[in-house]
Amino acid sequence: MLETYFSAPKMLELLRSGPCGPYLDGFATALERQGYAAETAVRYLRAAAHIGHVTAERDASVSDIDLEAFEQHLRTCRCPRAKGGRRNHHTVYGARLFRRHLEEISVCKPAAAAIRSVEPPLVAGFRTWLSKHRGASDATIGLYARDAVSIMAELETDPM
Ligand SMILES: [Zn+2]
Secondary structure, three states: OHHHOOOOHHHHHHHHHOOOHHHHHHHHHHHHHOOOOHHHHHHHHHHHHHHHHHHHHOOOOHHHOOHHHHHHHHHOOOOOOOOOOOOOHHHHHHHHHHHHHHHHOOOOOOOHHHHHOOOOHHHHHHHHHHHHHHOOOHHHHHHHHHHHHHHHHHHOOOOO
């Protein structure tokens, strides 16, 4: 599957050699199924190989892939192999998609952050209210709900 996106034997070898190598074909298939353009998929696959390399450097295994550690690494990244994988939103987003893919195939446990971001029922109600009584757009509702979640996190058990 990787051959669909990369033709240089050296590049293929490089991608397959990292700790994430065994998962890249499956990730490529998932990206194609989700309709990503080839040039985008190439960036995301490189990002996946990059985060694998960083994970190995931290002596962690693929199941412990840490997006925060990766973002931190990107700030000072000097990996000679990271060609095209420099810090930009594609790299970060690609790594995130890869992490999610690993969760879907049960290699990684869902990130703690994802559990934390589950909305309290009060915020869900707030969304409904915004839409019904204020006619707010989905984008606006998303922003308000995000703010509401962080305000509630600060107020903890006493939102009133
Ligand atoms: Zn790097």
